[in-house]
Amino acid sequence: MTDQTALFEYLLRLGDNTLVLGHRVSEWCGHAPVLEEDIALANTALDLIGQTQMWLGLAGEVEGAGRSADDLAMLRDVWDFRNLLLVEQPNGDFGQTLMRQCLFDAFHFELLTGLTHASDDRIAAIAAKALKEVTYHLDRSSETVIGLGDGTEESHRRMQAALDLLWPYVGEMFTPDAVDDAMHAAGIAPDLIAMRARYDARLKTILSEATLTKPDSSYAQSGGKTGFRHTEHLGHMLTQMQWLQRAYPGATW
Amino acid sequence: MYAQMVTSEATQDDPQKLAQFQARIDAGEKIEPKEWMPEGYRKTLIRQIGQHAHSEIVGQLPEGNWITRAPTLERKAILLAKVQDEAGHGLYLYCAAETLGVSRDELTEMLLDGRMKYSSIFNYPTLTWADMGAVGWLVDGAAIMNQVPLQRTSYGPYSRAMVRICKEESFHQRQGYHIMMKMAQGTEAQKKMAQDALNRFWYPSLMMFGPSDKDSVHSAQSMKWKIKMNTNDELRQKFVDQTVPQAEFLGLTVPDKTLRWNDEKGGYDFAEPDWSEFFEVIKGNGPCNTERLAARNKAWDDGAWVRDGLMAHAAKKRAAKLAAE
Numbered sequence: 004m005t006d007q008t009a010l011f012e013y014l015l016r017l018g019d020n021t022l023v024l025g026h027r028v029s030e031w032c033g034h035a036p037v038l039e040e041d042i043a044l045a046n047t048a049l050d051l052i053g054q055t056q057m058w059l060g061l062a063g064e065v066e067g068a069g070r071s072a073d074d075l076a077m078l079r080d081v082w083d084f085r086n087l088l089l090v091e092q093p094n095g096d097f098g099q100t101l102m103r104q105c106l107f108d109a110f111h112f113e114l115l116t117g118l119t120h121a122s123d124d125r126i127a128a129i130a131a132k133a134l135k136e137v138t139y140h141l142d143r144s145s146e147t148v149i150g151l152g153d154g155t156e157e158s159h160r161r162m163q164a165a166l167d168l169l170w171p172y173v174g175e176m177f178t179p180d181a182v183d184d185a186m187h188a189a190g191i192a193p194d195l196i197a198m199r200a201r202y203d204a205r206l207k208t209i210l211s212e213a214t215l216t217k218p219d220s221s222y223a224q225s226g227g228k229t230g231f232r233h234t235e236h237l238g239h240m241l242t243q244m245q246w247l248q249r250a251y252p253g254a255t256w
Numbered sequence: 257m258y259a260q261m262v263t264s265e266a267t268q269d270d271p272q273k274l275a276q277f278q279a280r281i282d283a284g285e286k287i288e289p290k291e292w293m294p295e296g297y298r299k300t301l302i303r304q305i306g307q308h309a310h311s312e313i314v315g316q317l318p319e320g321n322w323i324t325r326a327p328t329l330e331r332k333a334i335l336l337a338k339v340q341d342e343a344g345h346g347l348y349l350y351c352a353a354e355t356l357g358v359s360r361d362e363l364t365e366m367l368l369d370g371r372m373k374y375s376s377i378f379n380y381p382t383l384t385w386a387d388m389g390a391v392g393w394l395v396d397g398a399a400i401m402n403q404v405p406l407q408r409t410s411y412g413p414y415s416r417a418m419v420r421i422c423k424e425e426s427f428h429q430r431q432g433y434h435i436m437m438k439m440a441q442g443t444e445a446q447k448k449m450a451q452d453a454l455n456r457f458w459y460p461s462l463m464m465f466g467p468s469d470k471d472s473v474h475s476a477q478s479m480k481w482k483i484k485m486n487t488n489d490e491l492r493q494k495f496v497d498q499t500v501p502q503a504e505f506l507g508l509t510v511p512d513k514t515l516r517w518n519d520e521k522g523g524y525d526f527a528e529p530d531w532s533e534f535f536e537v538i539k540g541n542g543p544c545n546t547e548r549l550a551a552r553n554k555a556w557d558d559g560a561w562v563r564d565g566l567m568a569h570a571a572k573k574r575a576a577k578l579a580a581e
């Protein structure tokens with residue numbers, strides 16, 4: 004793998020994570036439990052879509068094949084997506100959505116913090132901008148997980164179920180592969196193993212305040228960031244997201 | 257409008273106080289929450305502001321319907337931001353209504369069980385991407401017609417909410433028009449979508465202003481109190497006069513064969529919408545009434561455990577803090 008290929012792959016991972024999660028969060032629009040949450044979820048989705056434009060824009064530049072961020076978002080099929088399995092998981096109830104958000108935000112926060120020191124200025128600049136937004140996302144999602152975990156019996160039960168359901172998707176975030184290694188060696192990506200320790204420490208605090216129990220299993224599903232094997236959910240999302248571009252090729256909107 | 261057919265409440269207050277109140281309004285003073293106001297004024301405002309707030313909230317749904325299918329990342333972001341604005345408008349308006357002594361939860365319950373209404377326009381489906389253009393251009397456009405004058409309404413909190421809202425609505429209208437422009441200048445299929453959207457949204461948009469209220473005693477009272485600033489017909493005429501040239505510029509045809517410029521009145525003559533359809537929609541028989549109300553009810557019911565959970569947690573925190581003091 005050349006450095007350029009690895010960089011392109013890596014940027015797709017960054018952009019596809021925010022694209023797919025942004026899309027999922029946007030599915031809530033108008034259906035949240037309370038008006039303030041509707042506004043906050045839309046805000047999170049907006050930030051993530053904005054980050055997608057930057058990451059995929061840069062990916063297209065690096066690839067040098069004339070593909071724009073929109074081309075990459077709207078015209079690739081499932082096997083070309085490089086997002087984590089976690090972010091393509093369906094929304095479920097509000098608790099499941101916020102648990103997914105919190106598990107991702109805590110990772111995203113560490114990742115972007117590391118990327119602000121990237122040897123590539125373009126990446127460092129995007130990371131710095133995104134980090135401000137994601138700091139806020141993490142505050143919000145962790146507070147909500149704590150509030151609901153430590154709320155009523157029912158909210159506690161639902162949050163524990165959400166954690167149990169999503170836990171197998173945590174490991175993929177921290178399992179380095181050839182792309183991660185190449186990016187780390189190039190001085191771009193932070194060390195995932197060191198990140199995991201900080202992630203675990205933060206999560207421990209959040210879960211204990213939330214009175215939730217970390218599942219015992221360390222089994223991790225994989226196949227999202229490599230594109231080897233996504234879950235069945237991604238295809239349905241793309242069917243919806245890409246429909247207009249696919250049905251009316253070449254039109255401008 | 258967003259508050260259609262709000263009949264003003266009868267008032268049985270001390271005539272002297274009423275006269276003083278009217279004098280303040282005539283002098284252009286703003287009425288603030290703590291000040292004396294006739295019961296009818298208060299009740300009419302609650303209904304009007306509440307209905308307006310509900311319209312913003314239900315109004316998220318027809319546009320939310322296209323967020324996951326927006327054609328580009330930028331369009332998706334713009335639409336998301338717009339729908340988020342509408343939720344924010346709902347929030348300001350519920351806050352304004354709360355200053356009159358009714359809670360947001362009470363108003364919400366009344367929306368959900370059908371005691372309170374929202375604008376008829378949001379009971380129409382959004383079927384193609386061009387509908388996102390048509391809704392911004394026509395629906396936000398019609399809303400602005402009504403809301404710009406309401407910035408001068410007599411009730412302080414309502415007037416201030418309108419000032420904030422109007423800025424954003426004019427943004428929405430321009431964005432909607434821009435979508436229409438892209439479609440109207442696009443491929444054959446896009447042009448067809450644009451015309452089809454105008455065909456479906458033209459008359460429902462005219463209905464937004466409500467039936468003619470020239471002779472309505474209720475609107476006369478509301479106008480005296482500066483809760484309503486113009487008659488429905490005045491606003492509808494203004495809307496048509498503004499919108500027809502915009503449609504021409506797009507190369508689209510307004511679906512009204514009787515539409516003619518009338519030199520004498522300096523405005524267009526145009527066909528009235530089918531008012532029987534309007535009354536059916538208000539009664540609950542519009543194309544999407546059932547879905548819209550079901551979606552709001554589902555969001556509220558499914559969210560109950562979340563609201564309860566967060567409240568229980570906040571109560572525990574308060575108790576812990578108190579114990580520590």
Ligand SMILES: [Fe+2]
Pocket residue numbers: 312341342345421425
């Ligand atoms: Fe609005």
Ligand SMILES: [Fe+2]
Pocket residue numbers: 312315342396399425
């Ligand atoms: Fe609106």
Ligand SMILES: [Fe+2]
Pocket residue numbers: 342396424425428
């Ligand atoms: Fe609007």
